[in-house]
Amino acid sequence: RTAKALEEAYRRIERMNYALIDARAAAEDARRLKAEFAANISHELRTPLSLIIGFSETMANAPETYGDFRWPPSLRADVEQIYRASCHLSSLVDDILDLSALEVRRLGLSVEEVSVHDVLSEAVSIVAELFRAKGLYLQVEVEPGVPHVHIDRTRIRQVLLNLLNNASRFTLEGGVTVRARRAGREVEIAVADTGIGIAPQDVPKVFEEFRQVDGSTRREHGGTGLGVPLSKRLVELHGGRMWLESTPGKGTTFYFTLPLSQAQGLPAHYTRGSGAPGAAENYRRTVLCVEPDPWLMRMLRRQIDRYDLIVAERPEEVHDLVQRHQPVALMVNSPGGDPVAGLEVWAETVPPGLPVIGYVLKGALGEARRLGAEGYLVKPIARSELLNALKQVAPEARDVLVVDDDPEFVELVCRYLQTHGNEWRLRKAYSGEEALERMRQRPPDLVFLDLSMPRMDGIGVLSAMRSEPGLVRVPVIVISAREYPEGDVRQGGRLLVLRRAEELLAADTVNCLRAILDALPRPDPVRPGPSPGLPATPTG
The missing domain is CATH 3.30.565.10 (Histidine kinase-like ATPase, C-terminal domain)
Structure with a gap:
């Protein structure tokens, strides 16, 4: 009788544990879905808001764009009020997005x-x-x-x-x-x-x-x-x-x-291996990064926020950066897809004991720069930002092609340009295919090109331009989304390479493996089935 009562108690405890697992999973799903819903709605609001802000700013600050008639003071004041209210609403949308990112643990820090x-x-x-x-x-x-x-x-x-x-x-x-x-x-x-x-x-x-x-x-x-x-x-x-x-x-x-992350009087980038006395456990360590894409670099800084990531642009500057910052590793992105080949040049520039980590991340913006894009803008775009980019890339341009699948955004860019004079020949295209057709008819002086379009995206347009002699020298300013989150990274590699000239100690190898395993996502909880012929064992 006692054994039967114990078996029944085990079964009840097992059912309760299963119910708790289900309830926890349901609560996590509900929290995630709520945050993702708020984020999606906020993104949908941001697109029309950026247009309202852009057009109202143009009307308030450059009314001459719309003709020579005189604006009544009351109308201009109303437009300015629309602009201020839209900016306020945009800031509220940003707050909701930030809270959503915190809820789903996707908000990193650029420290x-x-x-x-x-x-x-x-x-x-x-x-x-x-x-x-x-x-x-x-x-x-x-x-x-x-x-x-x-x-x-x-x-x-x-x-x-x-x-x-x-x-x-x-x-x-x-x-x-x-x-x-x-x-x-x-x-x-x-x-x-x-x-x-x-x-x-x-x-x-x-x-x-x-x-x-x-x-x-x-x-x-x-x-x-x-x-x-x-x-x-x-x-x-x-x-x-x-x-x-x-x-x-x-x-x-x-x-x-x-x-405070470090004691007074010690260097900002001191690491535990540098030999300074009294090293504290929570000193921030430094990593050198070879990452040509500024938005991928920003993403890495936000997600690897326990380290100070220092950009190395040329192999000849690595020696000085190592002396100055005493890094724990050098990370090298090989967007071409072969992290082993990408390590060779950089591995020769570091001390023998410094690990060199090769990885593959392909960002749309970095790919665009590799294909020859000379400037980039991030939505929402202010009028001053667009005109500054124009001045830097092609100040003499007059024949301009604006390419975006959003007709309202194309109109906004054209309006911005019209505030800078009336000598423009503005052409519009709403897809990658249409943009190439218009460029082949008459090469423009400058192209504003959105990276995110259906069918043929901005990268496809750039690749086609660089393969045609008549378009290869046309300057391009690419336009990307406001944020550059992990989901927008085009492709990651299947191979992560760790290299060091000196032989890795067993402890070093184990530490690297542990760090990689700690970074892997947790699988969803699985309900185990009871073993046949045995009483169910309570799990806690």
């Missing part, structure tokens, strides 16, 4: 050594006019001796801007003080306002996504409830913490910390 004072000053300078317009003071106090930190400069500036904008909305008199000091092995930053404050029972709501302290539709101060939760997640991604202290009627202070 660099940064002065805390510089980051604070940059953020304060951006919002200074807003505070002046409201009659509020805005000041910065940095404690002497605050060390540099290794952070994603853009993301921490985003955190500060969110907190400063939040403070400006809830402060009617007085102002805001931004302070920074060293607190043990961290740098502590505080944004203190003299605003209305937050009641103790409402403090937890501040860090909840899409929540407002005043959740009514008639709330006075506006906002979406995204800024502070996103800021908290970005700080935690850096290994820091965020909290607040508030007194109703007197003001609120938001605090966040950034961990």
Whole structure:
């Protein structure tokens, strides 16, 4: 009887464990689908938003493009309001995308050594006019001796801007003080306002996504409830913490910390193998990278954020970079597809004990540059960016072909060009095949070419141009998506090569294998079947 009762208990525990596995998998799927849905919707919103921003900026800043008639001041003011509101909506879409990326763990960091004072000053300078317009003071106090930190400069500036904008909305008199000091092995930053404050029972709501302290539709101060939760997640991604202290009627202070990654007085790129005394375990190590594609390089920096990645452009500069940064390895991308052949030239430039890692990643932008593209633009494109690229690549161009499968975007590029004079011969193509046909009829002075098009994409157009004598010298400015995520990398290699002139120790080999295994994605959980003839064993 006891054995039967134990067997029944085992079966119940087994069923409960299976139910827990199913529930956890369902919860993970729901979280992932929610984040991906928000990201997809946000991407769909971004395309028309970029057009609204582009056209309204042109109407507000270059109304002469639309003719010689005089714009009424009220109409111009309305257009400027459309432009400002569109920019605001675009920033909200960016916040949703960032939160979605954090949810699915796809938001990496591009880490660099940064002065805390510089980051604070940059953020304060951006919002200074807003505070002046409201009659509020805005000041910065940095404690002497605050060390540099290794952070994603853009993301921490985003955190500060969110907190400063939040403070400006809830402060009617007085102002805001931004302070920074060293607190043990961290740098502590505080944004203190003299605003209305937050009641103790409402403090937890501040860090909840899409929540407002005043959740009514008639709330006075506006906002979406995204800024502070996103800021908290970005700080935690850096290994820091965020909290607040508030007194109703007197003001609120938001605090966040950034961990120090190295001790005072040692080189920024010191590595454990350099022999300096007192080496700490959390020094940031350096890797030299041979990566010609700037957007692939950006992706690598965001995803391999525990290391400082230093670009080596020519073999002759590797020796000096090794002496200066003491890297743990040299990584070489071989987009041609053969990482073994790609290592030969670079392996001869490094000390015998330095590992050289060959890999294959093919980015569309790097492929375009290899095929002769002379410039690149990233959507959404500002009018000044397009005109600067034109000035650098083909300042004398007048016959311009714009190639994109989105007719509205083609029209926007043409409108941008028309703000720079009326002597253009503008031609349009909405597919790769149509672009080649128009170029063969009459080679243009310059081509703006979108990389992402159905059927024949921008790479196919470039390849065809470089094989035709009449088109091989036509300058091309390629246009790519706003972000360059891992999903847009065209192809990875099936071979990862590790080479070192000295023989690898067994421990080195095992460490490399462990690092590669740690990086592999986890498989979905599989429900095991009970062994026949044996009582089910509980799993925990």
